[in-house]
Amino acid sequence: MPILKVNGSPHDIDLPEDTPLLWVLRDELGLLGTRYGCGAALCGCCTVHADGKALRSCVATLADVADEEITTIEGLGTPQTPHPVQTAWLEIDVAQCGYCQSGQMMQAAALLREIPRPTNADIDAAMSGNLCRCGTYNRVRAAIHRAAELV
């Protein structure tokens, strides 16, 4: 039975290997902070980390992430111990409806891990796969710069 490591804990997963990770997280593990937006890696709502790198969980299958450590928004930080990205998001009041924001923050956290002091061009390159229908982009940008100061 495949074992999936999510937010530091191993889970036995009795599902076909072609099951998209998104539905494993939401339906099997009850991690509801990762959300369905398009099912085709077009919007970024479902972004999680696999070994620290951003991954669209709606198209990545169990087979794709075998042996990788998955982190979801629930594992990024908590109200008691927020990730700098979450602290910056609250400081700048980025979220409007909030539906895409788990994905935005996971993408931003992966960017900061790779490039601790990203330029605007770095942010454009990393974040342009994450749609926000409410239009929070300029605040997302400001919050990433702020989080870079907090890291």
Added chain:
Amino acid sequence: MAALPLKRRQFLFGVSAFAGGMLSGLPEIKAQSATAEVTAWVAISPDDTVTIRVARSDMGQGIFTALPMLVAEELECDWAKVRAEYADTNENIARDKPWGDMVTSTSISVRASQEYLRQAGAQAREMLIAEAAARWNVAPGQCNAQNSIVTHGATGRTFSFGQLAAAAARRPIPEGVKLKDPSQWRLLGTSAARLEARPKVFGEPIFATDVDLPGMLHAAVRTCPTIGGRVVAFDRAAIADRPGVRHVVQVGGDAVAVVADTWRQAKAAVEALPVSWDESLGAGVSNDTLRTMFREGIADPAAAIGHRVGAVDSSLRDAAQVIDVEYEAPFLAHATMEPQVCAAQVTADRIDLWAPTQNGEGTTTTIARVMQRDASQIYVHKLQLGGGFGRRGLAQDWARQAVQIAAQVPGVPIRMVWSREEDFTHDYYRPMVLARHTAGFDANGRLLGWKIRISGSSIAASLAPFWLRNGVDNALMDGFSEEDMPYAIENFEVGVARRDSHIPVGFWRGVNLSQNGWFREAFIDEIAVQRRMDPYLFRREMLAGNPRAIATLDAAAKLAGWGEASEGRHQGIAIVEGDNAWCAQVAEIAVIDGRLQVHRISCAVDPNFVVHPDITMQQIEGGIVQGLAAALYGQITIEDGRVQQTNFHNYRYLRMNEMPVVDVALVPALGRYGDRWGGIGETGLPPLAPALTNAIYAATGKRLRSLPISNHDLRV
């Protein structure tokens, strides 16, 4: 306005039927067993926690903060101790509307409820003061409330709100308490800490998508791909053996659904289900056939006239030059980031819905009608909405479908989620609308007369027929009517010939101003060109009698540095009033080898009063992004009755790397021109498209008269 009649009762929050707080919308609300409902709006716990009820829906526009602020300003409570929760929809109906109207549309939440919410806070405050005064045996006038504490001025004695609440709740509710003058506000007008922000940052389950009920099953829907088509037959047996599949059902006349253990199983099965459809109604319908119908409408001599000044026909006959042009705005999708979703459970004596609704009562009445139940049997539990933009208000198709599915599996809670493809292809679209402008000028380019004919499908006819007047949808003339045509023109006439089709149309941020604002402000630029005047100065001249409009226009021009764009950059300007808020924008762009770059949007907005400046800015920023995405790329097209766009690859939306700098200046009139409050949810959108196409004209000399811009070749 008189305060709403309040019926009171002691209410124990600990006995909520919905565990975990999630279903009340915010997980951080903790059950408080001794919480006293001072009034319907305000409940206070012994630890001084103040719970303020919110009747409207939060879809990202900050209502969970802005509406409690209105109450808290007069209540004089410590904002750090305030929690918000949705007012219960079923109770609102059962108790004769203690929370008033629950509609969340037309940017109405603050402007329509600000007075009774401030009054509600003042009433609760006076009851707390009266209780303290009675305990001290002093006159209430000797006491004051501040920061959740009532103090007796002469002796300095104090009670906290929490110590007073239970007894204060039994006191009579005073009527007509005098409200503070805006100059005395301490909380309103500040960017107070947001009450709804944290759960969104920590991925907490606050959306209908996240509702997880014991024994819940999952439904995926497939509606006939041809709009208006019907289900003829489907082969249940073909998919019955697929993993997880429990039920295969018809939903209304036009859809099928599979109910399964997981949504993924349901979706795969419903997509594999063999269905034969009757697609005859929509066959052959396309943008081209609709355009032909709207053009016939524009030429209809029986158009309903909405506003007439002078004698436009004779002015056109006398003109030395006439411009006669057609503008076309496309269908647009809402594409809420959270696709349509609703959970429902149907039993013999009640129907429960866990719904991302913009209108809790509208959901109730729709379901009561469809299911032939009394409204008292309908329980709508509102969640935070993953975007609304008008999709989840009067259009309740998603709630109806969820209940129609759940009714076929009685007693079992079922969560229905639409795929993104269903969401794009079965929306209530922003209508496709055509406008024909005919304007006459004298030999010096001075405007003599301007005639407008509009034709398109009516949202009212689609969703609210009671709004029609003798069959006329006056809203199709928004922006040109007597009330909201800001420009003084000697000979002017606007008329509309509505032409409805079976393509569903609905409210989309900005509603009719989303296209009419562009029709008007783009053509005003064409008029300015005839006068050989600067488009900003021309508007100033035409707005001479309207100092509020001029102040907003000037603020935007100043913010943008109008006329001072650097080499290669070009500017366009527009101003639109919506929901009693004025908004002017300047777009600054470059067009290089036909490639458009939007560098900066400068925006000034006057909503008269501002509750929370940062939320106001967010809403304006959001309107600008939505307006920009629509102007650049937005179009739903119909071919042979089917919507062609299915996901974000072929319905393009703005992305981070395309974001211009957005500067917003709040210039509230603060009552200088009247007391009406303005709305801000939609105000930021309408000026964007005309400011942008006007800038493109400045850059290229090309006058774009159809949207989106991406359909046009901008090479000079």
